[in-house]
Amino acid sequence: MDFINDIPWLLIAASVAKTLFLIFLIVLPIVSYTVYAERRVSALIQDRLGPNRTGFPTSLLGFHKDLQLFLGGLGQPVADAVKFLLKEEFTPGHVNKFYFWLAPVLAMVPALSTLAVLPFGNYMFGQKMVVADVNVGILYVFAIASIGVYGIVLAGWSSNSKYPFLGGIRATSQMISYELSLGLSAVPVLMIIGNLNLSDAIQYQIDNGWLLLPFTDGKLTLRELLLWIPVGISFIVFTISMFAETNRLPFDLPESETELVAGYHTEYSSMKFALFFLGEYAAMIAGSSVIVVLFLGGWHLPFLPINTLESSTTPAGMALGLIHISVFFAKVIALLIFFIWVRWTLPRFRFDQLMKLGWLYLFEIALVNIFITAAILALVK
Amino acid sequence: MSPILFWLFTALMLAFGVSVILNRNPVASALSLVASFLCLSALFVGLDAFFIGVIQVLVYAGAVMVLFLFIIMLLDLRAEHRRHFNRLVLVGGSLVSAGFVIALLQVLSVFPAGAKPFPALGVARLDDVRQVGITLFTRFNLPFQTVGVLILVAAVGVIVLSRRELK
Amino acid sequence: MAYTVRRPNLTFWEKIYLPNIVAGLAITFKHLRKMLQGETKVVMQYPEEKWDAHLPEYYRGAPTLVTDEHGRERCVSCQLCEFICPPRAITITPGELASDSKFAKVEKAPKAFEIDMSRCIYCGLCEEVCPEQAIYLRKDYAVTGENRADMVHHKDKLYELGGTMPGLVHKWNPEK
Numbered sequence: 001m002d003f004i005n006d007i008p009w010l011l012i013a014a015s016v017a018k019t020l021f022l023i024f025l026i027v028l029p030i031v032s033y034t035v036y037a038e039r040r041v042s043a044l045i046q047d048r049l050g051p052n053r054t055g056f057p058t059s060l061l062g063f064h065k066d067l068q069l070f071l072g073g074l075g076q077p078v079a080d081a082v083k084f085l086l087k088e089e090f091t092p093g094h095v096n097k098f099y100f101w102l103a104p105v106l107a108m109v110p111a112l113s114t115l116a117v118l119p120f121g122n123y124m125f126g127q128k129m130v131v132a133d134v135n136v137g138i139l140y141v142f143a144i145a146s147i148g149v150y151g152i153v154l155a156g157w158s159s160n161s162k163y164p165f166l167g168g169i170r171a172t173s174q175m176i177s178y179e180l181s182l183g184l185s186a187v188p189v190l191m192i193i194g195n196l197n198l199s200d201a202i203q204y205q206i207d208n209g210w211l212l213l214p215f216t217d218g219k220l221t222l223r224e225l226l227l228w229i230p231v232g233i234s235f236i237v238f239t240i241s242m243f244a245e246t247n248r249l250p251f252d253l254p255e256s257e258t259e260l261v262a263g264y265h266t267e268y269s270s271m272k273f274a275l276f277f278l279g280e281y282a283a284m285i286a287g288s289s290v291i292v293v294l295f296l297g298g299w300h301l302p303f304l305p306i307n308t309l310e311s312s313t314t315p316a317g318m319a320l321g322l323i324h325i326s327v328f329f330a331k332v333i334a335l336l337i338f339f340i341w342v343r344w345t346l347p348r349f350r351f352d353q354l355m356k357l358g359w360l361y362l363f364e365i366a367l368v369n370i371f372i373t374a375a376i377l378a379l380v381k
Numbered sequence: 382m383s384p385i386l387f388w389l390f391t392a393l394m395l396a397f398g399v400s401v402i403l404n405r406n407p408v409a410s411a412l413s414l415v416a417s418f419l420c421l422s423a424l425f426v427g428l429d430a431f432f433i434g435v436i437q438v439l440v441y442a443g444a445v446m447v448l449f450l451f452i453i454m455l456l457d458l459r460a461e462h463r464r465h466f467n468r469l470v471l472v473g474g475s476l477v478s479a480g481f482v483i484a485l486l487q488v489l490s491v492f493p494a495g496a497k498p499f500p501a502l503g504v505a506r507l508d509d510v511r512q513v514g515i516t517l518f519t520r521f522n523l524p525f526q527t528v529g530v531l532i533l534v535a536a537v538g539v540i541v542l543s544r545r546e547l548k
Numbered sequence: 549m550a551y552t553v554r555r556p557n558l559t560f561w562e563k564i565y566l567p568n569i570v571a572g573l574a575i576t577f578k579h580l581r582k583m584l585q586g587e588t589k590v591v592m593q594y595p596e597e598k599w600d601a602h603l604p605e606y607y608r609g610a611p612t613l614v615t616d617e618h619g620r621e622r623c624v625s626c627q628l629c630e631f632i633c634p635p636r637a638i639t640i641t642p643g644e645l646a647s648d649s650k651f652a653k654v655e656k657a658p659k660a661f662e663i664d665m666s667r668c669i670y671c672g673l674c675e676e677v678c679p680e681q682a683i684y685l686r687k688d689y690a691v692t693g694e695n696r697a698d699m700v701h702h703k704d705k706l707y708e709l710g711g712t713m714p715g716l717v718h719k720w721n722p723e724k
């Protein structure tokens with residue numbers, strides 16, 4: 001029984017604690033409130049009000065009115081969740097049962113697994129705030145993101161009806177196409193940072209200023225000024241590809257309501273549908289987090305002191321650690337709101353336009369961008 | 382890597398590998414292959430070879446197999462169900478695989494690498510991406526570039542061959 | 549005949565798309581800001597604010613039965629409305645007036661009169677067809693119930709909603 005002692009129990013316990021904290025206390029609440037924000041922001045943009053009165057149903061207990069807490073409507077995600085749980089779980093007779101059940105899981109799990117390598121804070125309780133600090137961080141993100149397409153493909157195929165099938169086909173071709181520009185547009189950033197580890201990416205940005213805003217360290221050298229061009233281009237390409245990868249609106253062809261009913265999840269109901277829905281939003285959070293880590297300095301905020309491994313057990317260090325985590329997720333939420341804002345501004349692309357944009361423009365731009373970065377890195381010291 | 386995990390992933394990988402050939406449904410086969418790749422990459426990760434492990438997922442599970450699935454989905458799957466075993470193919474296949482196993486055993490008997498475990502690496506974080514890059518672009522630069530050109534030629538060839546003349 | 553749609557010639561900035569995206573984002577942001585600052589007049593907050601005061605004269609709400617100024621039921625259960633009703637929402641059981649009744653000359657009155665409000669489409673045909681000007685679409689629109697039986701308006705309810713309609717009413721309201 002030697003190997004039992006070999007198992008690093010402390011590491012496993014810490015990882016499990018971090019995972020649970022990240023998923024249940026941060027990501028899932030953000031997911032459900034992003035859905036709420038989506039509805040409120042879209043309503044405000046369209047001169048409506050949106051869900052603004054879901055409170056706690058105290059009237060069910062015999063009170064005269066429902067209890068309205070602070071802003072009305074904040075109970076909406078809870079109500080949605082209860083509704084999803086209680087709805088009838090219906091599996092149509094013509095589907096391929098096993099894969100039909102597997103698909104929603106495959107849609108949700110990759111989106112959440114991406115979060116494993118993201119450094120969402122500095123130190124807390126003498127622990128680095130990242131579940132797995134691997135040195136191929138960004139590649140891991142891309143690998144898991146590319147697995148994410150299986151959920152959609154299987155949903156489309158196993159539903160055994162035409163609209164989901166078309167949605168699945170579209171999703172596959174779209175995600176394969178945009179994965180290329182996604183990966184290529186991240187290359188200049190990795191060349192500048194010189195490392196694939198995401199914690200090191202943040203460390204680099206602490207030392208040299210955030211990549212997109214290189215003056216955050218207080219100085220702006222010629223090199224940084226020149227690198228601003230390729231970084232800006234790769235930021236734009238990366239963000240656009242991220243929209244396409246997460247099937248967000250200008251690129252939401254896999255589920256375009258006007259043509260495909262609901263696309264790949266047409267045949268799904270109740271909690272299985274909710275898993276697709278949540279998976280999509282979790283993927284959005286993962287994507288925004290990657291953007292924050294690569295371009296916007298991660299959990300770092302200029303002028304804010306940084307705690308260390310040793311100080312993170314003291315109260316002051318803990319407070320700082322909490323602030324770091326909040327800064328990270330504040331940036332992520334800002335990006336999510338941007339996602340929503342874009343969604344309610346732009347109309348949907350046509351399929352040929354989508355393919356043309358991906359293959360003829362973004363791919364080439366990302367490729368040329370790599371050479372520009374290489375030239376600047378080689379010529380300007 | 383804990384031996385439990387090693388045996389677990391090995392067993393899973395082999396089980397999925399067997400299910401690739403036993404499944405009559407092509408989609409199930411393809412997905413088993415994906416699962417098998419994932420277990421394989423878990424084995425790589427267990428050896429601290431993160432780069433290879435991740436690339437395994439990224440390239441094979443994430444890109445190649447998605448394309449496979451994409452094509453399979455467009456085919457008529459019922460034709461596959463109706464097909465019966467061809468005895469000649471069965472015999473031929475077993476002969477080929479038996480030959481392969483014999484060859485493998487011979488190689489393994491001469492090659493002593495599997496006999497004892499490698500010593501631990503001794504570095505906490507292996508800089509494997511950089512190592513692979515440096516090796517690829519210095520020692521093997523010419524073969525690497527040649528392979529790149531070859532693949533490019535193949536890709537262009539495929540496009541030219543598959544393009545139908547537009548009237 | 550087929551014809552070619554002329555595509556507009558786009559300038560360079562329009563072709564690279566990004567400036568127009570930013571312009572679009574600015575427009576949506578303007579709407580968002582105006583909503584947040586309360587500059588946009590939004591839709592009515594329904595249960596608290598109601599539009600009852602603004603209902604037009606010709607509004608078609610729930611169909612009701614009316615009595616005249618002597619308290620007589622105007623309906624003579626001729627059943628024309630029952631026949632004309634497109635979704636067959638009306639069910640009438642005709643009855644005879646007792647010979648000692650004050651209005652015995654009218655001879656008939658409905659024994660039961662039911663309108664299934666879960667079927668009614670508020671078309672107003674019953675009102676138009678009625679020879680006795682007995683059925684009117686009034687301004688009640690919040691018809692609710694917890695089950696199908698609740699949604700059926702019986703005779704009492706219909707008279708309660710309708711009230712009295714004295715004299716000869718000009719029913720051919722041109723706007724209705």
Ligand code: SF4
Nearest residue numbers: 623624626627629678
């Ligand atoms: S409401 Fe008018 S149309 Fe209907 S039965 Fe009575 S009198 Fe006839």
Ligand code: SF4
Nearest residue numbers: 633668669671672674
């Ligand atoms: S309004 Fe139209 S649908 Fe309603 S009861 Fe009258 S005739 Fe029937």
